[in-house]
Structure formats: structure tokens, C-alpha cells
Amino acid sequence: MNSSHTDIQEHVAPERPEQANHAPCISLVIPLLNEEESLPELSAWIDRVAIAHRLTYEIIFVDDGSTDNSWQIIQQLSVQNPLIKGIKFQRNYGKSAALNEGFKAAKGDVIITMDADLQDSPDEIPGLYEMVMQExxxxxxxxxKKRYDNAVTKNLPSKFFNAITRGMSGIQLNDFNCGLKAYRRRVVKSVEVYGEMHRYIPVLAKNAGFNKIGEKVVQHQARKYGVSKFGWNRFVNGFLDLLTVQFVGRFGKKPMHLFGLLGSLIFLLGFIISVYMIVARIIFEGYSLSNRPPFYIALTCMILGTMFFLTGFVAELIVRNAAERNHYLIEEKLKL
Structure with missing residues (x-):
């Protein structure tokens, strides 16, 4: 396997576009976990596509705690092709962590992410690059659009969560889960990816003010090597992370606007019920307060309302003392 890859590199290396001392056109950030069989074929495929379209590039493999020989393969490929770089985690942290570190290291004008299992086709790279740089x-x-995954365990749940994400975020994408994405460099340097939020990077980008988000139909290929890393827990974690993204995006710098409003409404409801019961006690002789359900509803609402309000105050204190409380993304300055 390695010898054939070496032959490919030696054959095409003289034709590779010159990029010494210059930032590459494209940075390919590829997270992976136990994909030793696919790495030589993937890197050779990317190299052929880049050479055919005269694109300078770098490949950043992020080994997310593999237990096979993936890292040794990456080291060998890096010797054969100096444009291949690698990051190795001590243990498995997840795809979001891998992408976040890859984004930090990327130097290209356009950053393209893809999976390492050969289900994402490198032939899509030039089209994605043109949509960012030219369009x-x-x-x-x-x-x-056409998938080769199991319809019950992956396709149907994926469609369900895509629909929820579209409804909550307002971003009209059909496949938030697709690992094949292209970003302008400024986008990946402006967002922080953690938890299970890699599938919600478009939402993070929109919250950061990057509103020109497009979609491209790409080829999906059946898995050739290894096994799927899919797990049902990703849907539960993904939904919770979607709520987090929406909350942080809208109320991250003004939490009192949410907790204060909720607290005020709930407290007001309890207060109105209390006033009604007190008036009824005055008007109607023998009207008892403590043995009626509305009394406990009113008491609960007033306590909950006060707790929400105090939560808003505490959150505001935390935000005001946070290191990035006044960190804002500035697109351009004039004469400053």
C-alpha cells in the first residue's frame, strides 16, 4: 500500500504547483479515528486533484486518539509529501475538538473539511473552492443528496434533525451533518467549535455575522474500509448542543434579557393570582386561601420568577467579568 503511494508521489511531484514561502490556496482539515487503510489512497487522490487544477494546498490530518497505525501512516505520508501535516491527540476528544485544532493550524485562503473514510470525494474540492473565492x-x-448509509439508523434520523435545525436556525441547508464543507479563512478563525457542535458550524458562523452560506450537491460514496463511528448518542448530544448554540448566539452577551423576561412574566402571573385570591377573601365571607390550589400555584410562580430573575443577575455578573466580554468581530477599519 505504501509503496504504491510512494510511486504516485514521485510521479506527480515535479508537476505540483510551487508554493514555497506562500500561504496555500486550500487547507484541508481532516479529522480521523482509526482510518489507517484509507489514508494513503485519500492523500494521493487529493494530490492528483490539486495538481490537475493547479491548486496549492496543505493537508492537516488530526488523529483523534486512534488505536491503530493511523499516526504512523500519517508520518510516512508526511515524509513522502511535505504538504501533509499532522496533529495527534493523546486520547479521543471528538470531531469538534479535532476540527477546532485543525482550524487553528490552517493557513489557506479557503479551509475545506472532509472525513477520512473516503466517503467524501476529493473531486469536489475545486468546486467548493470556486464557490468561496469566485462566488x-x-x-x-x-x-x-444520494446516500449509501443505512436508511433507518442514519438517513431518517439525520433528516429529522436537519429539519429541526433549519427551523430553529433559519439556515436553509439540507445536510448540516455533511463533513464536506468549505470556509473562508476568516470564518474558521472567528468561531470556536466544541462539544458536538461541528455539525452546527453554519449556525455558529451565522451568529458571528457570516450570512452568505451556500450549499453544493456532492457525491457520497459507500464506505470502503473500516467501520462507521456512528452512535445514537450523537443525536441526543447534538440536539442539546443546538439549544446551546441558539442560546449563546442570542443571549450570550445579554442573559438578563432572557432570564429577566421569563422571571418577570412568571412572577407577574403568581402576583395576579395572589391579588385575585386576596380580593376574593375580602369579598366572600368564609373564602379560604391556604386550602385552594391557586394559592400554591401563585406561591410557586412567585418563587420561580424570583429565581429566574436572580439567575439573570448572576449571569450578567459573569458576562461582565468574562475575559472576552468586549470581544467583537470587526470586518474593516478606515483610517484607524
């Missing part, structure tokens, strides 16, 4: 998109997400 002006900040982010382009792949859409695997």
Missing part, C-alpha cells in the same frame, strides 16, 4: 460565499456546505 463570494463565506461558507459552503455539502449536500449528500
Amino acid at each position: 463570494g460565499f463565506d461558507l459552503v456546505s455539502g449536500w449528500k
Whole structure:
């Protein structure tokens, strides 16, 4: 396997576009976990596509705690091709962590992410690059319109969560889960990816002010090597992370606007019920307060309302003392 890859590199290396001392056109950030069989084929495929389209590039493999020989393969490939770089985690942290570190290291004008299992086709790279650089998109997400995954365990749940994400975020993408995406460099340097939020990077980008988000139908291929890393827990974690993204995006710098409003409404409801019961006690002789359900509803609402309000105050204190409380993304300055 390695010898054939070496032959490919030696054959095409003289034709590779010159990029010494210059930032590459494209940075390919590829997270992986136990993909030793696919790495030589993937890197050779990317190299052929880049050479055919005269694109300078770098490949950043992020080994997310593999237990096979993936890292040794990456080291060998890096010797054969100096444009291949690698980051190795001590243990498995997840795809979001891998992408976040890859984004930090990327130097290209356009950053393209893809999976290492050969289900994402490198032939899509030139089209994604052109949509960002020539058509002006900040982010382009792949859409695997025709899939080769299991319809019950992956396709149907994926469609369900895509529909929820579209409804909550307002971003009209058909496939948030697609790992094949292209970003303008400024986008990936402006967002922080953690938890299970890699599938919600378009939402993070929109919250950061990058609104030109496009979609491209891409080829999906059947898995050739290894096994799927899919797990049902990703849907539960993904939904919770979507709520987090929406909350942080809208109320991250003004939490009192949410907790204060909720607290005020709930407290007001309890207060109105209390006033009604007190008036009824005055008007109607023998009207008892403590043995009626509305009394406990009113008491609960007033306590909950006060707690929400105090939560808002505490959150505001935390935000005001946070290191990035006045960190804002500035697109341009004039004469400053």
C-alpha cells in the first residue's frame, strides 16, 4: 500500500504547483479515528486533484486518539509529501475538538473539511473552492443528496434533525451533518467549535455575522474500509448542543434579557393570582386561601420568577467579568 503511494508521489511531484514561502490556496482539515487503510489512497487522490487544477494546498490530518497505525501512516505520508501535516491527540476528544485544532493550524485562503473514510470525494474540492473565492460565499456546505448509509439508523434520523435545525436556525441547508464543507479563512478563525457542535458550524458562523452560506450537491460514496463511528448518542448530544448554540448566539452577551423576561412574566402571573385570591377573601365571607390550589400555584410562580430573575443577575455578573466580554468581530477599519 505504501509503496504504491510512494510511486504516485514521485510521479506527480515535479508537476505540483510551487508554493514555497506562500500561504496555500486550500487547507484541508481532516479529522480521523482509526482510518489507517484509507489514508494513503485519500492523500494521493487529493494530490492528483490539486495538481490537475493547479491548486496549492496543505493537508492537516488530526488523529483523534486512534488505536491503530493511523499516526504512523500519517508520518510516512508526511515524509513522502511535505504538504501533509499532522496533529495527534493523546486520547479521543471528538470531531469538534479535532476540527477546532485543525482550524487553528490552517493557513489557506479557503479551509475545506472532509472525513477520512473516503466517503467524501476529493473531486469536489475545486468546486467548493470556486464557490468561496469566485462566488463570494463565506461558507459552503455539502449536500449528500444520494446516500449509501443505512436508511433507518442514519438517513431518517439525520433528516429529522436537519429539519429541526433549519427551523430553529433559519439556515436553509439540507445536510448540516455533511463533513464536506468549505470556509473562508476568516470564518474558521472567528468561531470556536466544541462539544458536538461541528455539525452546527453554519449556525455558529451565522451568529458571528457570516450570512452568505451556500450549499453544493456532492457525491457520497459507500464506505470502503473500516467501520462507521456512528452512535445514537450523537443525536441526543447534538440536539442539546443546538439549544446551546441558539442560546449563546442570542443571549450570550445579554442573559438578563432572557432570564429577566421569563422571571418577570412568571412572577407577574403568581402576583395576579395572589391579588385575585386576596380580593376574593375580602369579598366572600368564609373564602379560604391556604386550602385552594391557586394559592400554591401563585406561591410557586412567585418563587420561580424570583429565581429566574436572580439567575439573570448572576449571569450578567459573569458576562461582565468574562475575559472576552468586549470581544467583537470587526470586518474593516478606515483610517484607524
